[in-house]
Amino acid sequence: MTNTRMKDNAILAVEAHGLVKTFGDNRAVDGVSLSIPTGSICGVLGPNGAGKTTTINMLATLSKPDAGNVKIFGYDVLRETQIVRQLIGLTGQFASIDEDLTALENLMIFGRLYGYSRQDSKRKGNELLAEFGLRDVASRPLSKFSGGMRRRLDLAVSLISQPPLIFLDEPTTGLDPRTRTQMWQTIRNLVKGGSTVLLTTQYLDEADQLADNIVVIDKGRVVANDTPDGLKRSVGSSALHLTVKDADKAANAAQIIGRILAAKVHLAEASELIAPMDNTDKLTDVLTTLKDAGNSVVRGKHPATDP
Amino acid sequence: MKNPTILPANQRNLKNRVEVGTTIRNSGTLAYRALLKMSKNPEIVVDFVVLPVMFTLLFTFLFGGAIAGNIPNYLPIVIPGVLLMSSFTNCTTAGSKLREDVDKGTTSRFKSMPIARIAPLAGSLTADLVRYVMGGITVFTTGYILGY
Numbered sequence: 001m002t003n004t005r006m007k008d009n010a011i012l013a014v015e016a017h018g019l020v021k022t023f024g025d026n027r028a029v030d031g032v033s034l035s036i037p038t039g040s041i042c043g044v045l046g047p048n049g050a051g052k053t054t055t056i057n058m059l060a061t062l063s064k065p066d067a068g069n070v071k072i073f074g075y076d077v078l079r080e081t082q083i084v085r086q087l088i089g090l091t092g093q094f095a096s097i098d099e100d101l102t103a104l105e106n107l108m109i110f111g112r113l114y115g116y117s118r119q120d121s122k123r124k125g126n127e128l129l130a131e132f133g134l135r136d137v138a139s140r141p142l143s144k145f146s147g148g149m150r151r152r153l154d155l156a157v158s159l160i161s162q163p164p165l166i167f168l169d170e171p172t173t174g175l176d177p178r179t180r181t182q183m184w185q186t187i188r189n190l191v192k193g194g195s196t197v198l199l200t201t202q203y204l205d206e207a208d209q210l211a212d213n214i215v216v217i218d219k220g221r222v223v224a225n226d227t228p229d230g231l232k233r234s235v236g237s238s239a240l241h242l243t244v245k246d247a248d249k250a251a252n253a254a255q256i257i258g259r260i261l262a263a264k265v266h267l268a269e270a271s272e273l274i275a276p277m278d279n280t281d282k283l284t285d286v287l288t289t290l291k292d293a294g295n296s297v298v299r300g301k302h303p304a305t306d307p
Numbered sequence: 308m309k310n311p312t313i314l315p316a317n318q319r320n321l322k323n324r325v326e327v328g329t330t331i332r333n334s335g336t337l338a339y340r341a342l343l344k345m346s347k348n349p350e351i352v353v354d355f356v357v358l359p360v361m362f363t364l365l366f367t368f369l370f371g372g373a374i375a376g377n378i379p380n381y382l383p384i385v386i387p388g389v390l391l392m393s394s395f396t397n398c399t400t401a402g403s404k405l406r407e408d409v410d411k412g413t414t415s416r417f418k419s420m421p422i423a424r425i426a427p428l429a430g431s432l433t434a435d436l437v438r439y440v441m442g443g444i445t446v447f448t449t450g451y452i453l454g455y
Contacts, residue, residue, distance in 0.1 A: 011317065038315070060419045073316035083321040085421040096412035098340070100347040109343075112336040113422050115329070141347065157416075164316045194313035 011074050013038045013165050013196035014059060018068035021054050028054045030220035031068070036198060036213070038073075038164070041191055043211030044200040051220040052200040053093060056167050059198070060090045072165060089158030089166045093173070095150040097142060103129060103153050104138045107160065114161040121160075128156040132186070148179035155186065166190060168199040172206060184210055240277040240286070245296040247271040253295045260286050330423035337430025341404070342437060354400060355442040359393040363449045379454050386450040393442045401435045
């Protein structure tokens, strides 16, 4: 079956509805729906064990969803698996390249697997190594590579076939800040070239830096799906952090703050209170009322716009 | 290849199955990978070349006389035995290599690629075949020298 169907250009790169994956009693992914337009970066944000990797595995044809359906560029993941595999590149959490082989050998083997000739694989391998700043170490065995170099090579491997959709599972976890910035630049360049990127991360700032759209996942469910700015707005333009001296009076202080700011106050640790605050003018009101009520504030913090 | 332009999904010529030729090519590439890895780890050679030779010599000269009376009589017993033993060692190595790939996520990556599902296994088995043959040749050569 040869497929040369011309599809609508505005087609979604990823369209997933109600994905469910259970491991025993654990519903690792519990009804995740995603839609990613072609040419954008989608950041999937969530803590450890939220179901990010499980979701990616289902999108990347590694595991079958227990319920729900996924379409990659309009192709069904379950029925047109082999087509989907020609359209995606997956860079997992663990560097899946061979320690014993050199960088170029690794790239060449994957190039051959994607169906390129020996010469083409070598040429593509060398091009990618140059692009990722690894040309000098091309013939060194990987066991001598640093963590950042391995990550970059791992990403390079997924790019051999120039897939229009790239999954990156925590691409910068464990990288130092400089390498992280380099990785971000690489990802931005990918999108400039016309790729669509889905990346998972545990860091809000990473998602904020890169993503056009952020999907927040927790306990297998999508809890928020918005642009970075939209997400920030929903949290409030700024937040009030106060620590009261007397932990016993924290609940009372929380009530007072809640009344003045008309917002839900979150009691973080023993006596730290956090509340969204749109209008910073109310800060004085809060402080004076607290003082009148006999609560002394020991520490206050007012992080600017970053929630 | 700065900022390569990616061919959009709807302009690609895509097939939903892997052809036999591709399957064979994929397996070949992965067999090459396994052999290349083997050549980078020369200590594996000890397992399937040096060890069988040592065992053959050891059994023949140490126990040969006691078990079968003399060495030429013992060789037909010990050579197949050592052959079997070296195949088992090879099997263990092959299994642990596959397991290593699963642990490191290499298998996941292969699974996400448009290659034949059987290729990672077939490739590794083909590479093993090469090892078996090399091991077999070594054992028989040793036997031949001893008078088998």
